[in-house]
Amino acid sequence: MGRTPCCDKTKVKRGQWSPEEDEILKNYLLKHGTTAGNWITLPHRAGLKRCGKSCRLRWLNYLRPDIKLGNFTQEEDNIICSLYTQLGSRWSVIASKLPGRTDNDVKNHWNTKLKKLLATNANPTRNFDDSKQVFHSSSMVPKEEEEQAAYSPIQFPFPNWESAGVSSHILNNNKSMVQHDQKQFPLPRLSQDYSKISTSREESMSFGSSSVAMHENVDLAWFNTFEGFPIDDEIMGAGLWTHQSVLEDIDFPVTFS
DNA sequence: AACCACAACAACCGCAGTCAG
DNA sequence: ACTGACTGCGGTTGTTGTGGT
Numbered sequence: 001m002g003r004t005p006c007c008d009k010t011k012v013k014r015g016q017w018s019p020e021e022d023e024i025l026k027n028y029l030l031k032h033g034t035t036a037g038n039w040i041t042l043p044h045r046a047g048l049k050r051c052g053k054s055c056r057l058r059w060l061n062y063l064r065p066d067i068k069l070g071n072f073t074q075e076e077d078n079i080i081c082s083l084y085t086q087l088g089s090r091w092s093v094i095a096s097k098l099p100g101r102t103d104n105d106v107k108n109h110w111n112t113k114l115k116k117l118l119a120t121n122a123n124p125t126r127n128f129d130d131s132k133q134v135f136h137s138s139s140m141v142p143k144e145e146e147e148q149a150a151y152s153p154i155q156f157p158f159p160n161w162e163s164a165g166v167s168s169h170i171l172n173n174n175k176s177m178v179q180h181d182q183k184q185f186p187l188p189r190l191s192q193d194y195s196k197i198s199t200s201r202e203e204s205m206s207f208g209s210s211s212v213a214m215h216e217n218v219d220l221a222w223f224n225t226f227e228g229f230p231i232d233d234e235i236m237g238a239g240l241w242t243h244q245s246v247l248e249d250i251d252f253p254v255t256f257s
Numbered sequence: 258a259a260c261c262a263c264a265a266c267a268a269c270c271g272c273a274g275t276c277a278g
Numbered sequence: 279a280c281t282g283a284c285t286g287c288g289g290t291t292g293t294t295g296t297g298g299t
Binding site: 092 | 283284285286287288289292293294
């Protein structure tokens with residue numbers, strides 16, 4: 001026995017919403033709210049020939065008063081990319097960090113723009129050239145790394161890190177000390193074998209304003225920024241998510257390869 | 258102008274979780 | 279504890295717009 005359909009699809013209108021339908025739905029929900037009754041019966045109550053799920057989606061994604069329309073900002077892009085590396089495709093959670101944005105909006109934006117941007121920026125074959133303090137591609141890619149890349153297209157926790165100038169901050173502060181949360185610990189030296197760093201969903205995490213990747217061959221690689229770290233406002237404005245709870249789970253100082 | 262390819266966005270579908278009866 | 283209604287979510291598809299040839 002199959003699942004009971006939520007509505008009779010032969011009797012409901014489908015496809016694009018007309019301005020008139022939008023107006024009816026918006027007026028009804030502004031007057032009665034979304035909690036008076038359920039979504040299934042709402043179309044009938046409001047006088048719409050639509051599926052309840054369709055009404056809900058239309059309201060949540062486009063008609064709500066607090067919806068933020070228009071292009072995504074660079075800051076929002078960075079937040080999405082950063083959270084995607086940590087959470088995967090949990091669009092509703094990611095959208096909750098972006099006021100006014102919906103999960104559908106974020107998902108579409110990722111699928112049409114950010115995923116491609118990432119594919120361009122995050123070449124999984126990159127290696128770090130310590131002498132030149134840059135990353136470059138290598139034609140020699142171990143099979144293990146190819147498999148890792150296939151598992152997760154995300155190779156860096158912050159896909160725009162290079163264009164944002166993050167690498168220079170990492171590299172210029174190898175010997176610095178930073179202070180954070182009453183603790184002192186050395187900034188790590190980034191592994192020269194950068195290609196071994198994995199940021200698969202299980203292995204990556206973020207804390208403070210810093211994104212960190214862990215790997216069996218690289219105890220910890222410092223990617224981005226840290227409070228107390230001499231970074232500029234532009235990068236701070238990238239809006240990387242603070243995850244204090246993770247910070248509390250880490251014993252400092254950590255070791256670096 | 259017509260056609261095609263691609264991008265962007267809107268909407269749908271079905272599954273899984275939640276909760277009340 | 280079980281069941282079904284309902285909701286929320288993420289994957290996918292459909293539609294429209296735009297730029298190139």
